[in-house]
Amino acid sequence: MDDGAFRRRILQHWRTHGRHDLPWRTTSNPYAILLSEVMLQQTQVDRVIPKYRLFLKTFPTFRALARASTRDVLGIWQGLGYNRRAVSLQRCAQVVTQTYRGRVPKTYEALIQLPGIGPYTAGALLAFAFNMPYPMIETNIRRVYLHHYFADMSGVADADLLPIIERTMDRRHPREWYWALMDYGSVLARRVPNPNRRSEHYVRQSKFEGSHRQLRGALVREALQGKKLVPAQLARKFRRPVAQVKTILAELSREGLLAVY
Numbered sequence: 001m002d003d004g005a006f007r008r009r010i011l012q013h014w015r016t017h018g019r020h021d022l023p024w025r026t027t028s029n030p031y032a033i034l035l036s037e038v039m040l041q042q043t044q045v046d047r048v049i050p051k052y053r054l055f056l057k058t059f060p061t062f063r064a065l066a067r068a069s070t071r072d073v074l075g076i077w078q079g080l081g082y083n084r085r086a087v088s089l090q091r092c093a094q095v096v097t098q099t100y101r102g103r104v105p106k107t108y109e110a111l112i113q114l115p116g117i118g119p120y121t122a123g124a125l126l127a128f129a130f131n132m133p134y135p136m137i138e139t140n141i142r143r144v145y146l147h148h149y150f151a152d153m154s155g156v157a158d159a160d161l162l163p164i165i166e167r168t169m170d171r172r173h174p175r176e177w178y179w180a181l182m183d184y185g186s187v188l189a190r191r192v193p194n195p196n197r198r199s200e201h202y203v204r205q206s207k208f209e210g211s212h213r214q215l216r217g218a219l220v221r222e223a224l225q226g227k228k229l230v231p232a233q234l235a236r237k238f239r240r241p242v243a244q245v246k247t248i249l250a251e252l253s254r255e256g257l258l259a260v261y
Contacts, residue, residue, distance in 0.1 A: 088116025140185025
């Protein structure tokens with residue numbers, strides 16, 4: 001597709017159908033934007049919005065989050081899943097508070113060193129908090145470029161997408177451009193067979209029911225309720241092998257996800 005036609009299509013969709021009122025799109029506060037990015041990882045927007053607002057109300061700054069107990073942080077996080085994200089976010093808040101006096105650094109090189117921040121999140125902070133152009137890829141962005149530029153190819157690597165993403169970027173308004181791409185990609189997800197299946201990096205999400213991940217979440221909830229975590233009793237309650245329960249409890253303890261164990 002011609003780059004000019006591509007940009008016009010994306011921006012026209014944004015003007016007409018863009019989700020301009022999402023709460024993290026009405027702020028340039030780096031803390032609020034980082035929170036939204038972490039919450040939105042593998043979690044639907046409708047589930048994130050109320051948790052995002054509650055979390056910001058409870059822990060309104062990096063400093064407030066850094067000083068909170070892990071138990072309180074995980075208590076607010078419940079319902080979003082992937083509890084380790086909350087622990088990583090708190091560790092990030094502690095580093096930002098201690099090393100940067102509560103202010104997020106404005107370079108990719110510094111951001112990528114923070115706990116829990118990967119290449120996409122670092123780019124997202126630059127774009128959404130500071131309106132700085134930086135080429136980045138996430139699920140919806142990848143879907144858009146695969147659909148329009150690699151329609152007849154499979155096994156496409158992100159390294160093949162990045163030069164086109166950089167070439168087509170709106171360098172004056174990267175914040176709005178990436179929002180537009182994401183919204184367009186979310187619509188594509190409902191209208192066409194998933195282009196991301198043609199990505200070299202595509203991984204089908206595993207079944208949740210009966211999974212290792214489901215039991216991890218259940219054991220964290222038990223800990224947050226102040227219950228004594230006895231492996232044999234938990235194995236009977238959740239109908240899982242005692243060895244699996246012990247393994248997960250050890251994982252959660254190492255990751256800082258258990259306030260009581």
